[in-house]
Amino acid sequence: MAFLELNDVWFEVNGKAIVREVSLSPPPGSFLALIGPNGSGKTTVLRLLAGLLSPTRGTASLEGRDMRQWSRREIARRVAVVPQDTHLDFAFTVRDIVAMGRHAHLGRFQPEGAHDRAVIDQAMAQTDILDLRARLVTELSGGERQRVLIARSLATEAPTILLDEPTASLDVAHALETYELCRRLAREGKTIVMAVHDLNAAARYADRVAVMQGGRCVAQGRPEEVMNERLLAEVFGVQVEMYRSRGGWMSFVFHLGPVATEVAEYPR
């Protein structure tokens, strides 16, 4: 039984389809990358998977039951979300923010117990932010804030984590750390779904990719099955050169126009 599933899902706003005919089921214990150009519906698909939006047609289901039959609390224990916008205005400490991940496990009058504290500490250890625990989130860098929000999603103990372009504002080293962390979490049994713009990273780190174009999911499969020059050229409207890197994974170079093979002569 699929854990989280979109079945022929449409999402329409004012009669305009943002997402159409999408059927998607992230395989448990693997890293799924959602790729596609801006406005192709990646974020909407993530929000549908998180139950933050309800399909206007088709069904979104969790553990075989329609998403709308679950309470927010029940969903939160099963699906965690790392938002794209990591901006936080209020001067909470890092630990306060990570501890918010425990909300769905605690009753109204129930304070954090030993298990909660252990989970919070482990989440901070996994994301390497234990030494930031007393810092205020308003004083952190973008990369640190991103790790805090990933730690918060780990603190929920949800088996599925959805991430919306978590590397958008990170430098190359922090971005690679984030991908490595996600792959490691998938190896440990988490289901990871990440919307991502970096196609080289998707090819290298993801177990599977789903390609979005104009609200449709036009291809799904293992990166080497799906990410060929022809498909990427068509979906992204660019010219693509593909190489094999020394590590054996696919690597792409993109061009706006036709690939230049000779140096153009300077016009007189």
Next chain:
Amino acid sequence: MTRRDAGTLAGLVLLLVGVVILATALGTANVPPLRAMRILWDVLTGNEGDYPAWQRTVLVWVRLPRVLTAALVGGGLALTGAVMQAIFRNPMAEPGIIGVSAGAAFGAVTALYLGATTFSMLLAPTGAFIGALGCTFVVYVLASSGRGRLSVTTLLLSGVAVGSIVSALTSFVLALSLRQWEVGRQMLSWLMGDFEGRSWGHVALVFPLTLVGSVWLALHGRELNLLLTGEESALSLGIDVPALRRNLIVWASLVTAAAVSAVGAIGFVGLIVPHLLRLVMGPDNRRLLPAAFLGGAAFLVVADMVCRLASLSDLRPGVVTSLVGGPFFLYLLIRSRRTWAATV
């Protein structure tokens, strides 16, 4: 909760108890403060004292209800101010932001125009309470009648719009009454906020709603914290945001309505007390909410005491809180503009 926060809360409890005793002991009627304390002690322990009976009467029937009304009103307003600031994620939000105060003013003025005081001192507060809830209800229905979901921005804007319409009606009724000197005076007095002649009847009016509402609101600190991180974030962490927001607004409006209907419009308590405490103890609503109640209660008891003791007998608590609150509000504005300028 850290030890420092527990210390701050314990300090605020002591401060509140201290100012309540002090405010009851001090006054213009000739009861020496030390004897006043002994009378209070005798009242609490049920002893008879060997002092003139009128002194005990002044304390028990005049000062104590007035001080307790001020404490309940100040506490309720500061707490709901903190709650509104969290719901709207806006530092300038205050308890009357969705039209409660405007509705209360209209209700009170209308009741006074219809001659309420000739029947009972409690009819004007009742009118104010009905006006407050009626106005909030209209704002809420207008804001949620749009496409399904209740948007915070729509709520804010319809609060401002309905508030200004109701304020215009209030001015109209006031203008109608200005020829009758006594009625006009009562209205103005109410609009300025007034603790004069507050009885145990007023305490009974404010106490149940303030107590139940404040406890209910204060128990939702964790949810409010999550709400501060954004609506989608709160939803994905397991909060039913629309239901939570509706319940918070209903309870905050009830507490605010109880407060403003008992004493009239008291500005800025709900704005500055939460901000001052946030500077001291941070944004965590689990400790901020109880602290705001205690701090607001102490603040308004002191403001009222200053008015009673000041030789200018026409100083009003609403004037005192606004004279302190206005400059603080401006300071906040200037400071937020400065940080905004620094980040751009």
